[in-house]
Amino acid sequence: MIQKIEVERFTLRSSKPFDEVVAALNSAVGHPDMTEFWKSTHSAQSDAELQNTIEKGLGRTGLMLFVEFDHGVIVRKGTGRATPRMIWSAFLRSVWAQPPMSSTAATSPCSPNLTLCSM
Secondary structure, three states: OOOOOOEEEEEOOOOOOHHHHHHHHHHHEEOOOOHHHHHHHHHOOOHHHHHHHHHHHOOOEEEEEEEEEEHHHHHHHHHHHOOOOEEEEEEEEEEHOOOOOOOOOOOOOOOOEEEEOOO
């Protein structure tokens, strides 16, 4: 079954040094052990258990790092240069801490709710 979901995407541009911006984002979001996270989400027997697992992984902003790809490392290795620096990240929000994204969103509390960020 194919289900339509809403995804929030933004690109961050800053005059601050790249490493400073990445450090600020990393300090604001949760970084759960994803092996444990997946084990806990799959073994959850109720919405309350699932909610507890997700909320344990959230940072102070209510977001957790879901996945991160450093595309720049591929280019830097190929060119031998120190630039470009680019990271693509996906952050997960708890759907329990916010109103539903839309009336057509899945009724399951574990429906995808991702924020995409390119740096």
